[in-house]
Amino acid sequence: MDQREFTRRLLLKSTAGILGTAAVGRILPARAATDELRLWAAPIMRPFDTWAPFEEKAGVKLAWSPKSASADEALSKMMVGGGRKLYDVFTDNGGGMEDAMAENGVIAELDPSRMTNWGLLRDEVRDPNGEAAHSIRYQGKVYAVPYIANADSLAYNKSMLGQDYDSWEALFDPEFKGRTALQNDFGPTMTVTAIYLHETGKMSIKNRSDMQPDEIQGVAEFLIEKKKAGQFRTFWNGFQQGVDLLASGEVAMMSCWEPIQRVAAKKSGQDIVYGTMKEGHQVWNNILMLTTDAAKAGKDEAFYKVADTVLSPWYTTRQLSRFGFASLTTGMVDYMEAHAGEFDVADLKATLKRKEQRYAVAGNAWQNVYPTHLRTYQEWWSRVQAA
Incomplete structure (x- = not known):
């Protein structure tokens, strides 16, 4: 449809x-x-x-x-x-x-x-x-x-992990199984996943902001496979849950809004960083x-x-x-x-400088809450949630 x-x-x-x-x-x-x-x-x-x-x-x-x-x-x-x-x-x-x-x-x-x-x-x-x-x-x-x-990115607990990260690869890496989280929203989550899959050569996706049905299916199936393997601690809903997940150390890294990272870092007193991902970001x-x-x-x-x-x-x-x-x-x-x-x-x-660095990444894709095949997005996202 x-x-x-x-x-x-x-x-x-x-x-x-x-x-x-x-x-x-x-x-x-x-x-x-x-x-x-x-x-x-x-x-x-x-x-x-x-x-x-x-x-x-x-x-x-x-x-x-x-x-x-x-x-x-x-x-x-x-x-x-x-x-x-x-x-x-x-x-x-x-x-x-x-x-x-x-x-x-x-x-x-x-x-x-x-x-x-x-x-x-x-x-x-x-x-x-x-x-x-x-x-x-x-x-x-x-x-x-x-x-x-903004250009949404990956927040990670450097105090816990001991190093910086510049790739979405870490979010899906089995080394961090059960210690990562994604937003419970098909728009940003499927977009950044599509960016990662395309830029790393795992899938060819013409428009990461407005995918075709077979591309939507491929991205969703990748997320379902990772979810069933226990890669994700949770899919976060809302600002406060996002802050709590990062500040408590329940997750080591997660895709999120920048204010979540800022508040979590202040609340926890830990070095929680909002990175620049070499594959690209969802800009909006x-x-x-x-x-x-x-x-x-x-x-x-x-x-x-x-x-x-x-x-x-x-x-x-x-x-x-x-x-x-x-x-x-x-x-x-x-x-x-x-x-x-x-x-x-x-x-x-310093915050503005980091934003400019993220804006400049070639793989960035614009947020699109009204894609051409919206119903297909919604149907496959329901499968991801149910997996």
């Missing part, structure tokens, strides 16, 4: 539920005033204890609803679940979602000229022909604003999108204020400091040096 057929079935499947809800008189909240935005976003969008500093900087009041890391939930809610009436602005769950949302009329086309800080974006995303241009565009038109980005950015309903209701001006704020070094430097996430923008180094009393400048510069 290809992407369009999956979307069609998703729409048909959900229509009955929506009509049933309407029949019992579900009333959606009235849309807020134009100076307030209803934001559905992951907690990582907020590098502050509260939204107050952000609201003050942007000059916009936010009514925030926390968003989970489930791409399926986001696709369902925004395309068939009335999300456009509930929220004005929302974040994605990784690359490819902007295509699905734009294709189905959920999000509004954006005008970069209305953002003062648009010019701070790096060429690879701002330039329509840039390597990351696709991550905010649909059919060449801009539909999103990036607010964080997270984006902000404006719903078509909000645009029609005159919420676009408030959206552009929020967009300018997330593109500013004031915001991106604080994201880097709190969560270890950077962005596809410039200006952070100058900003942190000008406000040295607020940041550990040397640490943040």
Whole structure:
């Protein structure tokens, strides 16, 4: 089943539920005033204890609803679940979602000229022909604003292992049987596994971000074989479990988000390192999108204020400091040096340097939560989970 057929079935499947809800008189909240935005976003969008500093900087009041890391939930809610009436602005769950949302009329086309800080974006995303241009565009038109980005890698406990690692090979090496972990999500886990298998010559995979059915099967079967052999201690779910696995020493290494490594290292006091893998990494950015309903209701001006704020070094430097996430923008180094009393400048510069090293690896593949053969991914991932 290809992407369009999956979307069609998703729409048909959900229509009955929506009509049933309407029949019992579900009333959606009235849309807020134009100076307030209803934001559905992951907690990582907020590098502050509260939204107050952000609201003050942007000059916009936010009514925030926390968003989970489930791409399926986001696709369902925004395309068939009335999300456009509930929220004005929302974040994605990784690359490819902007295509699905734009294709189905959920999000509004954006005008970069209305953002003062648009010019701070790096060429690879701002330039329509840039390597990351696709991550905010649909059919060449801009539909999103990036607010964080990264290249996900392998975290390993150097205090425990006594050496550095620069290959995904270690994650699958029988020497570390039962002491490794992977994320319980088909997107990042199958992508980094595909990168490893392709770059080491074990499989030929044309597009590691959008595999064909036989390639998906091959990657899944490799993971199933390793899982049955006891290679993995577990498949982690959620930030806290990831931190606990690393900090406790329960696992010696695992594929994970960079903030997990940072918090685990601080919590444990051990030298837990976020490496650069020679085969490549899953690279991604997270984006902000404006719903078509909000645009029609005159919420676009408030959206552009929020967009300018997330593109500013004031915001991106604080994201880097709190969560270890950077962005596809410039200006952070100058900003942190000008406000040295607020940041550990040397640490943040070192973090940025390591990110640039990861971004530069030739085998990198972009995250794609809406691949062409999504159903095949889901079906084979279910087999990996059940193995």
